[in-house]
Amino acid sequence: MPGQTTKFQVFFEDAREGDRLPKIELDASYTKLILAVAATGDWFPSHHDPEYARKQGQKDIYLNTTFIAGFLDRIITDWAGPRTFIMKRKFSMQRSIFAGDTVYGEGIVKGCRKDDEGKGLIDVDVMMSTQDGPCVPASATILVPCRGEE
């Protein structure tokens, strides 16, 4: 759940196909985009220099890959809880997210299965979008604890 400070955790036995990952929101202000550059160290100019971004054909500076990866992780663990290990995560940046956009994150459980060692895996689909529609479809496989494992 957004803004959790408790250690709420989804256990393998709790998750069902079709469960929704709650929608979260982020303001992609200029300040946020500059913070994203500072926090990731990604100084490629299209993320902080509007003139360079426009030369690329973009309307303004846009969020970098690493920040997007971190926000996708947050969408997943805000729902699943802090005892979650993200094993695989892929995403496709189909549309850029620009300064001034409002960003949304949400997702859905696609399946629950046990691996060869009996560990609980959950497959999720996640989407990052803005007020203008979908931007970054993603999917991940996460490892969560099973009840009685503690």
Added chain:
Amino acid sequence: MSKTSQYQTEPKLAFGTYEDARAMIGHHGKVAFAESEINWPAIKLFCSATEDSNPSYWDPDFAKEQWSGIIAPPGMMMTFMLQLLWRPEGARATPFLAFDVPLPGDTLINVSTEAEFVKPFKVGDHINAYDTLADVSAEKETRMGVGHFVTTVTTYRNQTGEVVARNTNVMFRFTAKRES
């Protein structure tokens, strides 16, 4: 008075033909080491940007019990190999093999990634990584312009040599459609 430096934020790209690029497939880049060990201040800065309150990144007691110490969000993986804009002996080039692939396009945009994480990134880990050029597409036209998709695979290891993550990244190297 010493003069101010001009930051080199635009990567130095190699230029050449599609055939030159194809000839590089299978090549490995040099192993590069992260500027710093994974550290808690960098983790908190990153999480302050993504507004991620996961106690694995903020609460040492919880993190110790769950992971035996504070960990970094998996999304921080690529930050470990990014370089400072200034160092006393001069800035280091970003160690991305994709920039060394000879192609005609004068700019780039990242397209997609597929990551596999073997174990958590822990405070104190000193990460190193190298790239392998996996593929270069034929010329394509997208909304951004005309160019080639460059696929690299990065192998991340910690200070003990264990592979901690692998990342397949696709970047579009292109010449922009310039209006006016």
